[in-house]
Every structure is written in C-alpha cells, then in structure tokens.
Amino acid sequence: MPELPEVEVTRRRISKLLIGRKISGVVTTKPSYFFLTSPRTLKQRLLGRTVRELERHGKYILARLDDDSTLLLHLGMTGQLFGEGARSARLRSKAARSAKSTDGFSPDEHTHLQLEFTDGKPRVFFRDVRKFGKILLISAGASDPRLDKLGIDALLAEGEHLFSAARSRSIPIKTLLLDQAVIAGIGNIYADEALFLARVSPERAAKRVDAAACAALVAAAQQVMRRSIETGGSSISDYVNPDGADGGYQNERRVYGREDEPCPRCGTPIRRTVIAGRSSHFCPSCQS
DNA sequence: AGACTAACCTGAAAGC
DNA sequence: TGCTTTCAGGTTAGTC
Numbered sequence: 001m002p003e004l005p006e007v008e009v010t011r012r013r014i015s016k017l018l019i020g021r022k023i024s025g026v027v028t029t030k031p032s033y034f035f036l037t038s039p040r041t042l043k044q045r046l047l048g049r050t051v052r053e054l055e056r057h058g059k060y061i062l063a064r065l066d067d068d069s070t071l072l073l074h075l076g077m078t079g080q081l082f083g084e085g086a087r088s089a090r091l092r093s094k095a096a097r098s099a100k101s102t103d104g105f106s107p108d109e110h111t112h113l114q115l116e117f118t119d120g121k122p123r124v125f126f127r128d129v130r131k132f133g134k135i136l137l138i139s140a141g142a143s144d145p146r147l148d149k150l151g152i153d154a155l156l157a158e159g160e161h162l163f164s165a166a167r168s169r170s171i172p173i174k175t176l177l178l179d180q181a182v183i184a185g186i187g188n189i190y191a192d193e194a195l196f197l198a199r200v201s202p203e204r205a206a207k208r209v210d211a212a213a214c215a216a217l218v219a220a221a222q223q224v225m226r227r228s229i230e231t232g233g234s235s236i237s238d239y240v241n242p243d244g245a246d247g248g249y250q251n252e253r254r255v256y257g258r259e260d261e262p263c264p265r266c267g268t269p270i271r272r273t274v275i276a277g278r279s280s281h282f283c284p285s286c287q288s
Numbered sequence: 289a290g291a292c293t294a295a296c297c298t299g300a301a302a303g304c
Numbered sequence: 305t306g307c308t309t310t311c312a313g314g315t316t317a318g319t320c
Contacts (some may be wrong), residue, residue, distance in 0.1 A: 003313055003314090033296065059314080059315095074314080074316080075313095077315095078299095130296085130299085130312090133314090146315090190313090276291090289316090293315100295317090298312105299311105301309100303313090304307085304308080
C-alpha cells in the first residue's frame with residue numbers, strides 16, 4: 001500500500017541494513033510473475049555483490065550494486081521490505097501467530113526474497129502477500145521502460161509539470177495525479193488528500209484546472225507526503241516499517257476512508273465515488 | 289491517442 | 305456460526 005512516503009521511509013530504514021554489506025546467500029520462493037528476473041538468475045547475479053547506494057524514484061526503490069547493475073524493487077500493494085529482528089504483529093507469519101509466539105518474524109510462504117550477508121545477521125526480507133510487487137535486476141548500462149517512462153518524482157515536482165500535462169485533457173484531474181508518467185509517487189490516498197487541501201474536486205476535468213490550482217495541488221501533495229514521511233508513513237491496513245513500527249499518518253487523513261464523516265473544514269459529509277477504478281473521497285461542498 | 293476494464297493475488301471485513 | 309461478497313495504498317495488457 002505503499003505510496004511515495006511509505007517507500008521513502010522504507011528506503012531510509014533499510015539503507016543501513018543493506019549498504020556496504022556483501023551478499024552471501026539468496027533464498028527465494030518459486031518463480032512467479034512477481035519475479036521479473038527469475039529466482040535462478042537473481043541467485044547467480046546477486047551472490048558476492050554489495051549494495052553501493054539505495055535510491056528512490058516515485059514508488060520504485062533502486063539498489064545500485066557494485067558491478068553497476070541495479071536491483072529494482074516495487075512494493076506493489078502489500079510489499080514489505082525489512083530487516084531480521086523487526087517486530088510487528090502484522091509481520092509475524094501465520095504459524096508464529098497461531099503459536100502465540102512473541103518471537104520476531106520468520107520467513108513464510110510470502111517471503112519471496114531473503115538476502116544473507118557475509119557478516120551474518122541481520123538478513124533482509126522482501127515479503128509480499130498479494131505479489132503485486134516486483135523484483136527486476138537491470139544490467140549495467142541497460143535501461144528499463146518502467147523507469148524510463150516515469151515522470152518527475154513527486155517531491156521534486158512543480159505546478160508546471162502537472163499543468164502542462166493537464167492542458168486540453170478531459171480526463172478527471174485525479175486520474176492525472178495518479179499517472180506515474182506525469183508525476184511519480186502519488187497514490188490513491190495522497191491524491192485524495194492533496195485534492196482536498198487544494199479544494200479541487202477529483203472529478204474536475206484536468207483542462208479546467210488552471211496553473212494556480214495545479215501549483216496548489218502539487219504543493220499540497222508534497223505537504224502531506226512530507227508530513228507522512230515524518231510520521232513514518234501511513235499504515236491503514238498492513239503497511240509496516242522495516243523496523244516493525246507502524247506509521248502514524250493514518251491518523252492525520254482528512255478525507256481518505258472517511259465516507260459519511262463530517263468534512264473537517266465545513267462539516268458536510270464526505271462523499272465516496274469511483275474514479276479511474278479507484279475509490280475517491282472528497283467534500284462535495286468545499287471541493288469544486 | 290484516449291479511456292475504460294480486466295487481470296494479476298491474498299486476506300480481512302462486512303453482509304446475509 | 306459459516307458461507308458469500310466486497311474491498312484494498314499498484315501497474316499493465318487488452319479492447320473499443
């Protein structure tokens with residue numbers, strides 16, 4: 001469920017557990033569409049490698065390796081990247097929970113990647129129940145269309161990036177906010193929150209959003225995402241920080257998931273509708 | 289080109 | 305209680 005803030009929090013926390021350590025073992029689940037690079041190839045090419053740097057573009061994490069290849073990770077909807085020793089009820093495997101175990105996490109059938117290191121623990125785990133996440137190893141000098149088509153990272157964006165894409169487009173402005181080729185990193189929660197703060201209806205046609213409103217939207221998105229990073233990311237259903245602590249931003253949501261609750265600004269009940277196949281929440285009174 | 293829909297998966301929660 | 309339906313923070317391939 002990670003959007004940009006959750007991915008950034010993950011990147012920061014996992015950096016310390018990854019950078020500079022030499023990989024001595026790779027354990028995976030069986031091949032599936034989760035693995036854009038096959039488990040067999042991953043094992044071959046990750047063994048002996050060291051992560052030099054961890055970067056992020058939009059919702060992708062990019063691990064730069066010492067042979068100039070890049071391990072691309074996407075958390076999808078339920079992906080969790082964390083180090084051995086993380087403690088969280090949500091992280092515990094079914095087996096551990098049913099045994100009323102108070103121990104930390106142990107790898108289960110959803111733990112698709114386990115990295116072991118020459119210096120011993122902690123191992124690093126990539127777990128993803130729904131398998132919407134992705135792992136891809138990009139060779140040195142190679143490119144990947146997934147990355148190539150990404151727009152500017154949401155934290156670096158300016159109103160103009162949105163406005164130039166919005167011109168003459170009749171699609172709802174929310175659809176454009178979610179388009180990773182325009183601005184990368186905004187997901188369903190923060191799109192709704194940004195639209196609320198900027199007082200723009202998610203249903204308004206993009207071409208009816210002027211330059212000032214586009215600037216307000218981008219600024220609002222950055223405001224809520226920065227705040228979310230500070231508080232450790234949202235954790236509405238099962239997002240878990242790599243160190244096991246749950247994020248706190250879900251308590252600051254103004255409209256997302258608050259259908260029928262009073263608008264924090266004017267008291268009108270928040271309405272829920274579906275835009276581009278995603279549930280959308282907004283105040284019908286103060287957003288237009 | 290633009291814009292919907294369906295699909296990829298699993299599990300929690302709500303509905304009956 | 306237990307079975308069925310709905311919903312979920314994402315992305316992409318296919319179709320009109």
